[in-house]
Amino acid sequence: MTVVTRFAPSPTGFLHIGGARTALFNWLFSRHHGGTFRLRIEDTDAKRSTPEAIEGILDGLGWLELDWDGDTVFQSRNAARHAAIAEQLLASGNAYRCFCTPDELAQMRTEARAQGRTRLYDGRWRDRDPAEAPAGISPVVRVKMPLQGQTVIQDLVQGEVTVANQQLDDFILLRADGSPTYMLSVVVDDHDMAITHVIRGDDHLNNAFRQLHLYQACGWDIPDFAHIPLIHGSDGAKLSKRHGALGVDAYRDMGYLPEALRNYLLRLGWSHGDEEIIDTPQAIAWFDLDSVGRAAARMDFTKLESLNAHYIRQADRDRLIELIRPQLERSLGHPIDDPGLERLNKGLDGLRQRTKTLLELAESALIYCRHGPLPISPAAAKLLDPDATAHLKRLSIPLRALAPWNEQNLESLLREYCEQSDIKFGKIAQPLRAALTGTTKSPGIFEVMNILGRDEVLRRLSMVTGETEPGFFPGR
C-alpha cells in the first residue's frame, strides 16, 4: 500500500507553528515511505476563509520547502459530492433530518451541561417521522451514531484510545442551507483522495471517533490515525501571539532559516536517540510515527536560535548574502557597492561565527559595507580616549607603509608596535576595533583590518584621530 498523507489547514489565519509541524510530519512521513503528500485547503466555512490566509499558508509551506504532490484541493469545490454522500446516508438510513431550531439546541446544550453530560443533542428527531416537522424550518442532516457500546481507535501516536458511544452524539452532516460541515467533508475528501494516514493535531482526537463511524456508515476503509501533541507557549499555556502563535513568515522575518525551523520542529515531539542536529535528508531517512512523543511540548526560542546559529554556519555563502541583503541595504540606506560586497564575501565566515539570526548577521555585516562616517557606539567611544587615539595616530604611519597588506604582516606590525611602546596588545587592539568597526565586538582585528584594506583602515582611523588623510574626505 502506498502511503498518502495530507496537510489540511483551514484558511482562517496564517500558517502557525503548530500547523507547520503537522505539515512537516505529514511531509516527512510520506517522503520516508516514498508516498504522496497532498495539500487540501479546508475552506468549507466561507464566512471565515480568506484568500489572504490561503496565500499565507501557501507562502509558509513554500518557505519551509515542504512541497506537495498533485493539485491543491479546495474542499469547498467538493461540496456537491459531500452533499451527495449525505443523501446516500439518508437513503441508507444512516442519517436523518433534524428540525430543531437553534434555540432548542441551545437549550439542550445548557441542560446537558448542567446534568454533566457530554452528549448534547438528545437525538429527538432520530426516529421521529419527518411528517411531524414544524413548518418553516429547514432541517439539517444528522448522522446516526451508535447508542451503545464503545469505540476504539488504534492511534499510531496515542495508542489505543477508547470512548463510550454514549458520548458521541448525532453530529450534523449538512447544514440547514444544505452545505456540508467539516466532519462530513474531511471524511469524504480523505476517502476520495485515498489518504492512508491521517496525521494531525491532538485536538482532533475526539473527532476521530465520530469520523470512524461515518467511514463505516459509508462502507469505506478507515485510514490510520496519528494524533500528534500540540505545541504550547514557553509558559506552558496555550500558544498566543506573545510566544509563538505567529505565522511562519514571522519566523522568517526574525531571521531564522527554514532548515533550522524544520530541525527544531522535528525535535519537538519526535526523537531519534540522542540526535539533535538532523538535516532534512537524514530526517526523511529516520522519521517514523512511533518515535513521536505523546506529551505537548513548549516552544523554546533559545533552542531554535542555537539550531539557527548552527545552520547559519553551514549555509552557502552566496545564499546568506542574498538573504541578508534587503535588511543590510535598508540599514545602509543604499545598495551594497562592489568593494562592500567583496569585503562581505571575505568577512562572512568571521561574522557568521558570532551570529544566531540573519538579523544579527545583517547587522554585523554593516562594518564591511558602510561608507561615510562610522557610527561609534558609546562603549566604543569610551575606548577611544586621548591616550588610545594617540597610539592610533602613531600607528597609522607604519600602517601606511606596510607591504604587503595581509594578516600576518599586520600582526607582526602591531605586536612589534606594542613591544616597542611597552604596552599590552589589548591596549591597542580594542581601540583599533572601536575605531574600525564602531563597536567593541567583532571578528579578529587582523582579519578585520585585512578585509577592510589599507585605504579604508586609514580612512577610518583618521576619522577618530581627527587627522585628515591626504586624498580622503570623510563622508566620501
Added chain:
RNA sequence: GUCCCCUUCGUCUAGUGGCCUAGGACAUCGGCCUCUCACGCCGAAAACAGGGGUUCGACUCCCCUAGGGGACGCCA
C-alpha cells in the same frame, strides 16, 4: 461540568522490567583558549509529580490522587 489525552533536569528529550550511582541537547554557572565577542574544548549544578499495588527487581506494568492540555458549534 462531562469525556479524552498527557506528566523524566528550567526547556526539548533518551529510556519499552535489571545496562540507570537516570544519558544527550539548549539554557545556566565555572575553567581553558584569547585582541573583544563568538566558536571550540573541559567541568559543574539540574529531573523520573505524589501515593498505592504487581514483581526477586520498577523511570519503565496496573490503580488512585494531583497538576496540565484538548474536545464538547448548523467552526475547522
